[in-house]
Amino acid sequence: MxxxxxxxxxxxxxxxxxxxAEMGGLAEHLVGEAVxxxxxxxxxxxxxxxxxxxxxxxxxxxxxxxxxxxxxxxxPMALDLREIIAAIRISHDLERIGDLAKNVAKRTIAIDDEFxxxxxxxxxxxxxxxxxxxxxxxxxxxxxxxxxxxxxxxxRDEEVDAMYTxxxxxxxxxxxEDPRNITLCTHLLFCxxxLERIGDxxxxxxxxxxxIITGERITESRTKKDLTSAVxxxxxxxxxxxx
Amino acid sequence: MDMxxxxxxxQTATAGHAIKMRGEKVSVHYGEKQALFDVDHIVHDREVTAxxxxxxxxKSTYIRxxxxxxxxxxxxxxxxxxxxxxxxxxxxxxxxxELRARVGMVFQKPNPFPKSIFENVAYGPRIHGIxxxxxxxxxxxxxxxxxxxxxxxVKDRLDEPGTGLSGGQQQRLCIARAIAVSPEVILMDEPCxxxxxxxxxxxxxxxxxxxxxxxxxxxxxxxxxxxxxSQRTAFFHLGHLVEEGxxxxxxxxxxxxxxxxxxxxxxx
Ligand SMILES: Nc1ncnc2c1ncn2[C@@H]1O[C@H](COP(=O)(O)OP(=O)(O)OP(=O)(O)O)[C@@H](O)[C@H]1O
Ligand SMILES: [Mg+2]
Numbered sequence: 001m002x003x004x005x006x007x008x009x010x011x012x013x014x015x016x017x018x019x020x021a022e023m024g025g026l027a028e029h030l031v032g033e034a035v036x037x038x039x040x041x042x043x044x045x046x047x048x049x050x051x052x053x054x055x056x057x058x059x060x061x062x063x064x065x066x067x068x069x070x071x072x073x074x075x076p077m078a079l080d081l082r083e084i085i086a087a088i089r090i091s092h093d094l095e096r097i098g099d100l101a102k103n104v105a106k107r108t109i110a111i112d113d114e115f116x117x118x119x120x121x122x123x124x125x126x127x128x129x130x131x132x133x134x135x136x137x138x139x140x141x142x143x144x145x146x147x148x149x150x151x152x153x154x155x156r157d158e159e160v161d162a163m164y165t166x167x168x169x170x171x172x173x174x175x176x177e178d179p180r181n182i183t184l185c186t187h188l189l190f191c192x193x194x195l196e197r198i199g200d201x202x203x204x205x206x207x208x209x210x211x212i213i214t215g216e217r218i219t220e221s222r223t224k225k226d227l228t229s230a231v232x233x234x235x236x237x238x239x240x241x242x243x
Numbered sequence: 244m245d246m247x248x249x250x251x252x253x254q255t256a257t258a259g260h261a262i263k264m265r266g267e268k269v270s271v272h273y274g275e276k277q278a279l280f281d282v283d284h285i286v287h288d289r290e291v292t293a294x295x296x297x298x299x300x301x302k303s304t305y306i307r308x309x310x311x312x313x314x315x316x317x318x319x320x321x322x323x324x325x326x327x328x329x330x331x332x333x334x335x336x337x338x339x340x341e342l343r344a345r346v347g348m349v350f351q352k353p354n355p356f357p358k359s360i361f362e363n364v365a366y367g368p369r370i371h372g373i374x375x376x377x378x379x380x381x382x383x384x385x386x387x388x389x390x391x392x393x394x395x396x397v398k399d400r401l402d403e404p405g406t407g408l409s410g411g412q413q414q415r416l417c418i419a420r421a422i423a424v425s426p427e428v429i430l431m432d433e434p435c436x437x438x439x440x441x442x443x444x445x446x447x448x449x450x451x452x453x454x455x456x457x458x459x460x461x462x463x464x465x466x467x468x469x470x471x472x473s474q475r476t477a478f479f480h481l482g483h484l485v486e487e488g489x490x491x492x493x494x495x496x497x498x499x500x501x502x503x504x505x506x507x508x509x510x511x
Pocket of ligand 2: 303
């Protein structure tokens, strides 16, 4: 894409993309830290995540402000308009991802560390890996304007959802095995739900990337694979876990 | 070109309104120099069509073909076919004066006659023999000024010269003058370029109201204006109609790279 006649316009747009990249990096970092803190039961690290989340909120506010100003100042059209709308949307998703990482950190602090059973956390760690891969891949697709890569992220969301469903069953089994696991497993269940939603936000971002590049919205309703409401223990339907 | 096929499909598919005018393979030469190349374009009834494109791309040339304003330029030669309700406007049997009443025009610079406000509006109906008597003429002048959103501002001074009005008022007077002869199509060549934002907003509001009864074609250099007032937009470049389509689509997701570059301010 060639440059604008008004050079400052290009700089404004570059600045916006740069801010999204920076915010994305921070969101990735927070999710990683939150998961590490959980696995290591490191409450100091968890507190750091909670504190750092404020940075993300600030960045979100700044991006919104810059975008609003850009719209007022440049009256963007076509691709430029889509870039700016996309920045607003993506920063919103990243802000939510920050909140979800913070929720995981709060759970880490709340977890009573009596039952240090490594195997219970294993599944959540595994799921976190996948969610972080999704987040990294989608941020890369944004940076390189790669519609194909964004499509791969969208397709892979099902995997995150499927993993969540199986993790849900697994944690349920642990709880039934030994009631002393219940508190920890409940916390882990919420953590898993947060990670699943991080995956959803990564998918939102992938849809936004597709919109930037093609100008088209994804119309097919996303296949929602949260089947946990169908998983029952002794025929009792499970409530939706929204943190 | 496959672009044009797309456009043709788009035009019929989205056309909620009947075809009012149609240009087919319209080419224009000024002497040896070709200014328009095989333009195929449709003007729908009761819709605003915006013509955009860089300076010198042929917008004015094209709009002037629609009511044969180009006839007044000796070196200008028009080929192809232009129809108004299926009649060829370049057919020798067509009365050009009558054509220009049916296809009225508003220019970039407001150009009221050096006469009273009343006479500016009454002139057309009088020469076209539209009004039967004085009271009918009064009626036409009043309703035209009302439709042009100017009535309240001038009703107490109809005898004052039209040239004494502000630029924005003069432009609305010219619109009233165009409306007075009951046109079917109104052509506007940069009607707001000499107006301040408030006067521009009033003209835009007026265009939006006029759309209920007329087909309107407007040339504008303001992308925002095109986006605000029109339902369809045609982008011209170097004498070619590059892309035509629904306005909301052209300004968010144009097909052609040249359209994209132009509307986003990448070349001028
Ligand atoms: N009367 C004329 N005699 C000779 N050439 C002309 C005449 N009018 C227009 N042209 C030429 O035809 C081409 C198209 O001009 P036209 O006025 O239609 O462009 P435009 O798109 O309306 O530009 P602008 O946005 O500056 O009004 C230009 O190259 C111009 O120089
Ligand atoms: Mg012109």
